[in-house]
Amino acid sequence: MELSLPLDYAGDPRQAADDVAALEAAGLDAVWVAEAYGFDSPTIMGYLAARTERLKIGAGILNVYSRTPALIAQTAAGLDAVSGGRALIGLGASGPQVVEGWHGRAYDKPIGRTREAIELTRRILRRETIDHHGITDMPRPGGLGKPLKILARPVRAEVPLYVASLGPANVRMTAEVADGWLPTLYIPEKAREVWGTPLAEGAARRDPALGPLQTVAGGLLAIGEDASALRDLARPRIALYVGGMGAPGKNFYNDLAVAYGYEKEARLIQELYLAGKKREAEAAVPDEFCELISLCGPASYVRERVEAFRDSGVTMLNVTPVGPEPAKLIETVKSWL
Structure with missing residues (x-):
């Protein structure tokens, strides 16, 4: 690799x-x-x-x-x-x-x-x-x-x-x-x-x-005993793509989040983001989503x-x-x- x-x-x-x-x-x-x-x-x-x-x-x-x-x-x-x-x-x-x-x-x-x-x-x-x-x-x-x-x-x-x-x-x-x-x-x-x-x-x-x-x-990379907290840095990007890259019904990244099993969360993220509530949209991103697209934590x-x-x-x-x-x-x- x-x-x-x-x-x-x-x-x-x-x-x-x-x-x-x-x-x-x-x-x-x-x-x-x-x-x-x-x-x-x-x-x-x-x-x-x-x-x-x-x-x-x-x-x-x-x-x-x-x-x-x-x-x-x-x-x-x-x-x-x-x-x-x-x-x-x-x-x-x-x-x-x-x-x-x-x-x-x-x-x-x-x-x-x-x-x-x-x-x-x-x-x-x-x-x-x-x-x-x-x-x-x-x-x-x-x-x-x-x-x-x-x-x-x-x-x-x-x-x-x-x-x-x-x-x-x-x-x-x-x-x-x-x-x-x-x-x-x-x-x-x-x-x-x-x-x-x-x-x-x-x-x-x-x-x-x-x-x-x-x-x-791949994704974010951080190594250290407290590095897992850095996964939260993925939230703005996930919220932008799932919530803001397209309109309702025409957002490929939102469709992907739904396919991953985050249907309810994807809908909420998009509603918040398109309403201009970006911080709330970021907070609505599931912790698991941030973790699984990242490489952050102990070695x-x-x-x-x-x-x-x-x-x-x-x-x-x-x-x-x-x-x-x-x-x-x-x-x-x-x-x-």
């Missing part, structure tokens, strides 16, 4: 790059750069590529609405070139709040768009001449365009493509065609119950040449949590170190892997 870190898209990216470089020396294997409606991730990824030597650098994630499939492929090729073959490209449909509210695009055909982006990115990286007609037409019918292939020669013909997905149909597609999976709010003890069937169905249709599906998941307990994630199929543990010595935390967990 590899060890990675999600890089916050807020704050000072230069300071964040300094921190990541130090964690690379401590044994960190990869970093994932979020985007949402903050800084764009490819710019930060390029800067990280210049500041690091060994670390894999992932987009976590690029949405498939604000960029065409061709631009996604160009971005993958460019990042792979400047990093010397260390790029990982996370893709996803994001959600209506970002796609429609920030990018002004209609949130339609999310699974089809993601599948098409994967197919076309791979074809472009192989330097195929693209004549494709689907959700995106390349070239557009009736215009002056003609089928083209990428001018540059990519460092790798196959840059790993990961997908952030939660719903059964999207997870099924991910297991079928993606190189890796980026679930969020991941509870290892409940993963098989929620996603076991779609993962198995997708895997049954998977091209063996792709190899096994890689899974990236022996955290090691058990690491094994729980591994046993559930996680191949890259994605942690957020909490405390004054993040490099030491990374070194400790890396020694267990």
Whole structure:
């Protein structure tokens, strides 16, 4: 199992790059750069590529609405070139709040768009001449365009493509065609119950040449006798996603909380959050939810949590170190892997 870190898209990216470089020396294997409606991730990824030597650098994630499939492929090729073959490209449909509210695009055909982006990115990286007609037409019918292939020669013909997905149909597609999976709010003890069937169905249709599906998941990391109290730091994020990322009936994270068995709590969190009562929404997050998505507590307990994630199929543990010595935390967990 590899060890990675999600890089916050807020704050000072230069300071964040300094921190990541130090964690690379401590044994960190990869970093994932979020985007949402903050800084764009490819710019930060390029800067990280210049500041690091060994670390894999992932987009976590690029949405498939604000960029065409061709631009996604160009971005993958460019990042792979400047990093010397260390790029990982996370893709996803994001959600209506970002796609429609920030990018002004209609949130339609999310699974089809993601599948098409994967197919076309791979074809472009192989330097195929693209004549494709689907959700995106390349070239557009009736215009002056003609089928083209990428001018540059990519460092790798196959840059790993990961997908952030939660719903059964999207997870099924991910297991079928993606190189890796980026679930969020991941509870290892409940993963098989929620996603076991779609993962198995997708895997049954998977091209063996792709190899096994890689899974990236984790949470807050803190080690110490009193570190269990730090699990409460997960509350704002859980409340934001379960309560505020979407409208009633159109919130994928709320649906996930329901699937985990927190139906009553998920409804209450959303009602409070959408009413502007964020503190109350955070307080309504079940203690168990905070505990199971985190790795916080005495060393022996955290090691058990690491094994729980591994046993559930996680191949890259994605942690957020909490405390004054993040490099030491990374070194400790890396020694267990």
